[in-house]
Amino acid sequence: MTLKPGSTAWLLRHEARLKYRGMSGTSRAWTLGLLGLLFMGLLAAGVPMGMLLNHVEGTPTRALLLWSSAGLLLLFTLMVSQTLFSSAMAFYARRDLDLLLSSPIPASRVLAARCLALAANACLIPLFLVTPPALTVAALGHPAWLSAPVLIGGLGLLAATVGLWLAMGLFATLGPQRTRTASQVLSAMAGAAFFLASQARNWLPSEQAAAVKARLDALQASPALAPGSPLIWPAEALLGGIGSALLIATASAVLFALTVTVLGRRFAANAAAGAGRDAVARPARGGAAAFSNGAFRATVRKELRLLQRDPALMSQVLLRLLYLLPLLLLLLREGGEGQGGALAPLAAAITFMTGMLAGSLAWVTSATEEAPDLLVSSPSRPGLLRRAKLTAALVPVALIVALPVGFVITRFPQAGLALGLSCAGAGLSAGLIAVWLSKPGRRAEFNKRRHGSWLLNVVQTLVDGLWAGAAYLGVAFGLGWLVLVAAIAAAVTAVFRRPAPVYAY
Numbered sequence: 001m002t003l004k005p006g007s008t009a010w011l012l013r014h015e016a017r018l019k020y021r022g023m024s025g026t027s028r029a030w031t032l033g034l035l036g037l038l039f040m041g042l043l044a045a046g047v048p049m050g051m052l053l054n055h056v057e058g059t060p061t062r063a064l065l066l067w068s069s070a071g072l073l074l075l076f077t078l079m080v081s082q083t084l085f086s087s088a089m090a091f092y093a094r095r096d097l098d099l100l101l102s103s104p105i106p107a108s109r110v111l112a113a114r115c116l117a118l119a120a121n122a123c124l125i126p127l128f129l130v131t132p133p134a135l136t137v138a139a140l141g142h143p144a145w146l147s148a149p150v151l152i153g154g155l156g157l158l159a160a161t162v163g164l165w166l167a168m169g170l171f172a173t174l175g176p177q178r179t180r181t182a183s184q185v186l187s188a189m190a191g192a193a194f195f196l197a198s199q200a201r202n203w204l205p206s207e208q209a210a211a212v213k214a215r216l217d218a219l220q221a222s223p224a225l226a227p228g229s230p231l232i233w234p235a236e237a238l239l240g241g242i243g244s245a246l247l248i249a250t251a252s253a254v255l256f257a258l259t260v261t262v263l264g265r266r267f268a269a270n271a272a273a274g275a276g277r278d279a280v281a282r283p284a285r286g287g288a289a290a291f292s293n294g295a296f297r298a299t300v301r302k303e304l305r306l307l308q309r310d311p312a313l314m315s316q317v318l319l320r321l322l323y324l325l326p327l328l329l330l331l332l333r334e335g336g337e338g339q340g341g342a343l344a345p346l347a348a349a350i351t352f353m354t355g356m357l358a359g360s361l362a363w364v365t366s367a368t369e370e371a372p373d374l375l376v377s378s379p380s381r382p383g384l385l386r387r388a389k390l391t392a393a394l395v396p397v398a399l400i401v402a403l404p405v406g407f408v409i410t411r412f413p414q415a416g417l418a419l420g421l422s423c424a425g426a427g428l429s430a431g432l433i434a435v436w437l438s439k440p441g442r443r444a445e446f447n448k449r450r451h452g453s454w455l456l457n458v459v460q461t462l463v464d465g466l467w468a469g470a471a472y473l474g475v476a477f478g479l480g481w482l483v484l485v486a487a488i489a490a491a492v493t494a495v496f497r498r499p500a501p502v503y504a505y
Contacts, residue, residue: 006103044136045136046135050140054140059227065225082121108260123156123159142240153249160256299385300391354401362393362431362432363438366389398427
């Protein structure tokens with residue numbers, strides 16, 4: 001099909017082509033094949049749903065509507081966070097917008113296509129999961145259930161609208177450079193916030209948990225959440241309310257069109273400002289710092305400074321630490337049970353997450369060296385540089401893990417010693433494996449690093465699991481069991497020792 005150059009459809013095809021090219025050649029065929037199988041499975045899943053609806057009469061219950069509303073709220077929040085980050089990247093990080101705006105294509109059309117691509121990207125996965133069973137159910141005599149994909153499309157437009165306004169506010173408040181980092185942090189925090197809220201019943205005291213449950217029960221009985229209320233319209237649209245779905249989709253399309261019209265020129269100016277600011281060198285703040293004594297200390301200091309100067313990377317690392325908070329809160333709540341109860345599995349979970357964090361930071365320091373020629377030509381030995389990079393990766397991990405380990409040691413010295421030894425072993429093993437087996441990459445590919453080497457993924461998971469088991473046995477049954485499993489973990493780590501590639505340094 002030939003599309004008119006410069007049309008909205010032509011620009012959207014360009015965005016889709018960029019998305020497709022973002023997948024590597026080897027994973028592209030596997031991804032498309034798995035998506036095809038999943039699509040067929042979802043079509044088949046609609047058959048029992050349609051047959052069940054043939055025997056169910058009446059409107060959805062209040063409980064079903066409330067649970068559907070909660071799920072849609074979570075979905076919408078995640079879609080907003082995704083469009084917030086994507087809009088910051090699409091308008092302020094990608095360097096093609098100024099080129100497109102200087103072309104004969106009208107600026108409004110360029111920006112409309114870019115915003116439509118953001119909305120499509122936000123609702124692509126939900127639409128893929130909802131549309132096949134909805135088509136099957138509609139074919140079995142329930143066409144009203146086509147309202148579900150209509151609703152998801154409307155929520156995608158609304159999420160793109162909210163994300164664009166948020167990105168605009170961040171740009172006006174923080175500027176182009178900090179907008180990228182802030183959008184990434186906020187989008188990551190959204191998913192973590194729901195995870196932490198879902199674990200509230202595990203770490204809240206019993207009295208407060210009961211009070212929260214009572215308030216939620218009162219909220220569920222409120223007339224504002226009764227069937228037919230505007231707050232319940234999205235849930236009704238998801239469950240076959242075609243009128244509500246069309247109303248929400250229409251309103252979202254109108255708001256989206258108004259947003260693109262109002263913010264169009266401002267986004268173009270912001271994109272130009274972002275590109276101009278990146279091109280201007282910023283003056284150094286403060287005086288020149290003294291050199292560290294020795295190559296080891298200088299390399300450690302350099303790596304720590306690079307970690308500190310990459311807030312986007314650190315936001316991704318710190319996001320993983322948010323999932324450690326429920327474990328720490330459970331430790332405060334259940335730690336009084338000593339070596340029994342929840343303390344042993346909590347120690348195992350903390351040890352496993354320590355290994356994951358150490359492996360991530362070790363990959364950053366060892367496999368993402370951007371000036372390997374300088375290190376190769378330096379008089380420092382490669383082994384010293386590798387040890388310095390590993391040390392720099394383990395320093396932040398040690399500072400973070402010191403909090404739970406110190407808490408346990410003050411109350412249960414033997415259990416705290418077992419936890420400390422397990423975390424130290426997990427961090428060191430994960431760091432060594434990352435240094436030995438990681439493939440060189442870029443820091444921007446932090447989230448894709450695990451796709452590079454299946455051996456690295458398997459070995460790190462195995463070793464982290466062994467150290468987690470050592471922590472569990474050490475806390476629950478004594479240090480003798482810890483020593484036994486720790487010896488196995490150390491042996492497995494040593495088996496995969498490899499000389500680091502020369503080009504890495």
